[in-house]
Amino acid sequence: MGSTYKWNWGIFLDPVSTGEPATYLDWLLAGLQNTVVLALASSAIALVLGVAMGIMRCAPNRWLAAIGALYVALFRNVPVIVQLFAWYFVVPEILPVHMGTWIKELPSMTQMMALSTMCLGLYMAARVCEHIRAGLGTLPRGQRFAATALGLTLFQAYRYVLLPVALRVAIPPLTSELINVFKNSAVVSTIGLLDLSAQSQQLAEYTGQPYEAFLAATLVYIVINWIVMVIMHRVERKVRLPGYIGSK
């Protein structure tokens, strides 16, 4: 290839060769939409579940702590692609028959999106859990003492004192997780879900213009994650505590 490669940036505006009423740009945008929906939905699951698990891991109760530890061991130690195959090929089979059938009868797009969201969400939750645990771990033991000595229940101490500070401490690693999930979501192309990476691959195959296709995808990933970084940086600045960790 090299010097004989014919660049054609106009390819994105050409109608697709499958006969659908769409351009190749529309394909990329459809892929982008799936990627964004998938990443945001799984992040929401990961945040809620991860915070809950993080609290459990630190709870002064052996059983709760063990459940948290087991969760992390399971979901953090298995490659995400293996987890995805498990969700897609195994989970519908081992669920009670009527639930498995219900899943299998969903439109294939919905089914793939739902299972992929669960997969990425639960995987990411294990990582969020560890960041929350680390955040809680940075707080002096005296903070819990002080909160409960004032008569707050342990639940209130977490809700009003410990978590608000631990979450602030955890913002930088959580930003990394958010960026990771946008990238890791590309794994769903292996089960046939047309995310941004799958669409760019398809585009390359249909047009014979792989450079344009993959450069476009690269650029879009960079822009998305740059936006994520800017937003999270603002959040970080907004909740920064004067005279405390990370402040000037």
Add this chain to the structure above:
Amino acid sequence: MIEINNISKRYGSFQVLTDCTTSVAKGEVVVVCGPSGSGKSTLIKTINGLEPIDKGDIRVNGQSVGGRGTDQSKLRSKVGMVFQNFELFPHLSVLENLTIAQIRVLKRSSDEANACGLKYLKRVGLEAHAAKYPGQLSGGQQQRAAIARALCMDPICMLFDEPTSALDPEMVNEVLDVMVELASEGTTMMCVTHEMGFARKVADRVIFMDHGEILEDTSKEEFFGNTDARTDRAKQFLARILHH
């Protein structure tokens, strides 16, 4: 007010408290001293149940701490506690630090809580700092705010766990002044401290601990005046901290 009967506690194989018995009457000021590692901080933390005990019984206002029928949180809300490292909540303003438990535990309205918070901030000379965050205050100011936070709960007694040990020397007095004022108003207080000047000035009784045991529990006059009658370990301790 506070009755401590034969309490013991161990961390694994380490005996932190051994058969400690003492009491604090209403309006009394008791100072607890002793070398570090003697168990005095653990003792004071058992009184509001922050440190559970293995044996014995603690009663505050007749209620058993950690007893079956006791609402632990409610009991704690009535016992003010001040910590060595202040432990203000860094994400809340000074005033919010003073109001959070009033609102969440005592169920006061936020107006009531703010009024009460400002009243006590004024008393400790910090009303100008109400909107600041703890990280913007000096250590002495933080500790005074922490005392005000405890007072906002209308405590029946106050516990101080080495309140001046983490302070720069020039800030010790501003905190001790607040404590002296509380003592002179008849507040029931138990203070773990090395400030013997404070003990001489306001204590009714002095407790001396070493290796988890209460070795001395006597009046201030007896403790500082009749030094010949003290135990050897108390004599050594006093010689070390009074001779500089």
